[in-house]
Amino acid sequence: MSEILQLKRKATEIRMELLKMIYESGAGHTGGSLSITDILTVLYYKIMNIDPTNPTWEHRDRYVQSKGHAVESYWAILADKGFFQKEELKTFSQYNSRLIGHPNNKVPGVEMNTGALGHGLSISVGMALAAKMDGKSYKVYTLMGDGEQAEGSVWEGAMAASQYKLDNLVAIIDRNNLQITGNTEDVMSIEPLGSKWRSFGWEVVEVDGNDIEQLVHTFSKLPQTVGKPTMVIANTVKGKGISIAENQVGWHHRVPTKEEYELAVEELSQQLEVLV
């Protein structure tokens, strides 16, 4: 089986897992977790230099999930990678669990606590700057939402990253076009997104964020320009993989009913069947 096919299978299995977590716990951000799953799968199973047996290894690549609410995909992947026992996923969003509704750095593998939008990029700038100061070669990846682009602090971080020529920093925008209220362009337009980032001194790459092959290809050859931070605008589909949820604003944090869940599992199973 080709590596790409394996990654596609993995992404589908992660979708299955995160949906189960949301369904069983009765809480979660379904749409956003599904849209970022392919990006996270490629980062965690192909791109990032990490060691689940040594989560604080000083040369590891860092991942900061600025759009902290899409945490289900992240938990499912960290468990699958072995940062903690898969069994613990059952405690997601339950009383006193450490697997809360946002990244929690009491869990091995999580660098920083996030959840308040617009924070991740500045934190990542600090991490990337530290790597430069110490002559270390690790990279810092940070994932933001498209609705998050309305936070002013994002642009403070954007300026600093190019000022300090942080080519070891890769930011990704999960461009699924929807935020909780509706279409991003209706709520607060962020276009032209690419030229905004370019004008802030970033190298901008645009990809299909649900296309594993494209993602692998893109992330494998970064940075494209020495001395510039990279922005990967990942065009995704919110709710990706489950047809009733795809591009539906209502699925931002909707929990599937029993019928919807069974339908979704059936659909994902069918996707897995052809990925051989």
Added chain:
Amino acid sequence: MRNILLKPAAGNKIANRKAISDTLLQLGKKDKDIIVLTSDSRGSASMVQFGEELPDQIVEVGIAEQNIVGIAAGLAHSGKKSFVASPACFLSMRSIEQIKVDVAYSRTNVKLIGISGGVSYGALGMSHHSLQDLAVTRAIPGLDVMMPADRHEAKKMIEALVHYDKAVYVRIGRNPVEDCYVSEEYDFEIGKAVTMRAGKDLTIIASGETVRVALDAAETLEQEGIDCRVINMHTIKPLDEEAIVKAAQETGHIITVEEHSIHGGLGSAVAEVVSQAHPIPLKILGIPDEPAITGKTAEVFQYYGLSTENIKRIAIDMLMKQ
């Protein structure tokens, strides 16, 4: 310990910010992980020399207080000792969410130095006064809060903080303050108040620039035959509850004096302890709940009764009522 009870020579011209930058420069030369971050505040933080001598250990972020805290947290997460030097009024308000989430909640080793705090920017008005910073920082779990009384304490505090692996907000003023200590020859311990002056009739608890005012008031009261204890609460969180309870038990009367709103600062912190552990008459002196009058620090202090005469009046009043 004995010499802190002596009166230091008047006329100090070294501000706490200068004492802090000198200390950081000295320590930074030996420890390359000490990083100073400024938000176009290099001059106002007295960090020009630090930047010149250790250019690889200073990070300028421009006028962006949210960014400065986020970057400081990222640096600290990667093993750096981040010292953010930014005006207290902006640092404690504009970036409070970054302080809460990226620093306190994420447990990053960031030291936040709120410069030009209180009414240091006296004439510039409420936008530049920081009179709510202790209240907001004190309410954040995982964040300690400190205020040095003078240049000696500022130096000792920074020396302690370099080895203290926890987030701290330190508030200092802009201008030189008269010394409270004769020298650095005293024990400084985070979370342990310093009894600057023994006394049994009444206790004045102060922090930061009001410690000098409290000491002067105690001296005046002595002439009236009132034996006044003065406690320098340089660490507002974690609070030295033991010293407060002891003062309540032994002197029966407490006056708190602070360059902060009467809501949520030192006085509130002391009241929380006294009211629950050993209720006694307590008077909280600070800035009332209004946009503070503008003027030089001394003028503002005078206006709101953060002065020797007013403390004396209140002390006599309290003791008469017993």
